[in-house]
Every structure is written in structure tokens, then in C-alpha cells.
Amino acid sequence: MDKQKLRSIMKEKRQALSPKTFSLYNQNILSKVLSHPRIQEAKIIGCYVSLPGEVDTFNMIEKLLTEKRICVPKVIGNEMEFYEIHSFNDLQEGCFHVLEPFNCVKICPQEIDCMLVPLLAYDQDNYRVGYGKGYYDRYFQKKFQGYKIGLAYSFQYVDHIDYDEFDQPLNEIIHEVS
Template identity: 40%
Template sequence: MQEKILLRNKIRTLKRQFTQAQLDELSLSVERKVISNQRIINADIILMYYSLSDEVNTHSLIDNLLSQGKKILLPYVIDEENIEIREYNGPYDLIQGAYGIMEPTGNSYCNIEDIDVALIPGMSFDKDKNRLGRGKGYYDRFLKKIPKTYKIGVCFEFQKQDNIPTGKYDVRMDEII
């Protein structure tokens, strides 16, 4: 557990070396990779995340995919351990929720087994597609409910490590962008 805390602190320090404009610029190349990913192109229903300022910016990506006719789903924090998934209908559909994250006000999405692809943020990912989150376990608990969904970890290049510490509850990604 201590190893995870140290790595999170290391990644936070790395992020602080960039201005917001630089992070936004770095986000553009990640967005291009996502948009051209065959899994995304073929997907009808995509679980995404509405990015915080220190994450790969997904705001325009979400609206771009929505305009292509994709059904976009975003997490909504319902308590200290769980998220539910809600439909995203556009930027007017967001309110500030838990942890300062913008969350959708749309209807809860119950057919979670129909999700084709999940784009998942992380503090760090490694060459074995392990993910280090922010430490609350929301995504790991939710992803266990959709084992057949293709999971893509999304991060900046500087967040990638050779190895990250993992535990028995951590969910591995299928791909890292």
C-alpha cells in the first residue's frame, strides 16, 4: 500500500511540472489515438470519464463521440464506495459532483453489460496493463461488474511506468493509450 502512495505522489509531482496549456496540448495527441482506435470506431456504447484538470482532457472527445451517434456514459458517485453509470446528453447535462468531478444528471444506465468500451483514467499504468487509480477503488469495483467490456486505460506518456504495485482487487486494462 505504501508503494502505491509513493507512486501517486511521484505522478502528482510530474503533473505539476506542466502548465494547464501544456497538459491540454498533450491531451490532443491522446485524443487522436482514441478517435482512431478501432474499438472506439466500432463501439456503440462507450463508458468515459469527464476529466479533471490534471487528467487527459476528455471534454471535446466526449462531445465529438456523442456527435458521431455514440451513446456516452459517465460515472456518477452515489456513496463512499460505489458509482452508477448515467447517460450523457451534452455539456448542459452536467453538475459538479463528488470530488469536484462534473457528473451527468441524465438517467441511470442499467444495461451495463451492453457497454462496448470503457475509457478509464489512472494515475499510472504499466507495461502489463496494470492500473493505479487515485486510491478510492471506485473504478475497480465497477469494472468487476462488466468483465466482458473492453477496457482502455488513458494517460499521458509520462504517467506510464515499467511496473506498478497491484493488489488482488485491481482490475487490469486490455489496452493503454
């Protein structure tokens, strides 16, 4: 299946979740992330700021900020950079209506110990389908050496994703199923 069709199908599946199910799935994922050894060991964690329908990162960021240094992405042209935040007050609406950091310190890719990554679909080899702009794949090629964790719902799994030489697999996927 081509990636564009897969994106469409997964967006529809996400929209079909009831608010109660969505909340329960997000609580399970949050618990797994907070107890994950790579997260507990990390000094600096990169994390996306979620949009409606994505695995919710607002509670995650709020809890992680109490113990860790957190950086979030900002799109600049065709590239994405990560900036350290100290609270949600460091964010304002930016590219694609995503909350992005402003007046924050840029964090180099090699400084980030662990990255929490959004996705629309994933496969058994931890390849992901994102939104199609390639921001994360390009960012991971910039001397990023940290551990890459995709955050997903189990229904986003597919048997195989056709990938090219630019696609970067994740180290692991965390979803709501035990």
C-alpha cells in the first residue's frame, strides 16, 4: 500500500476512537514511557508536542519536565531543530498549527539521549510512516545518536512499510497494549 493511502486510513482510524478509549490508551502509553529505562536514564529527551488524534504528549512533557531536560521541535524551512523548554509558556503556535518553542536554547542532535517520535503507522522492523515531509528522517541523519522511541496506538501497526534509503527505523515502538 502506498504511504499516502496508509496515512489516510490511519487518520480515519484515529478519528474513530471514542474520547474514553483515547484517554485510556494515552494513560497506558504515558505509564510505559515514564517507567521506560531509556527515559529514566536520559538527561535530555526530545519530544513532539502532540496534535489532536496523536498519542498525547502534554501530560508526558509536564511530568518529564519535573525531572528531565526536555526539548521540542521547531520547523524552520525544510528542517526541524529542537529547543529546550521549561514550561508550556515557552510554546506558541507555529508551522502546521503545532505548538513550537520560541526564545529557547537550541539543543544539538548529539546532545539528545532519547527521542519520542510521532507516527501514523509502523511495521515489525520499526519503520514508520509520518506525515510525509521527512523532518524526523533528516534530523536523525544530523549526527543524532540517541534512542528513538515511536509513540503509537496498536491499530497503527501494519505488516510492512515500503521504505527508501532516507527512511530511518526507530529503535522501539511503545503502544497501549501490554
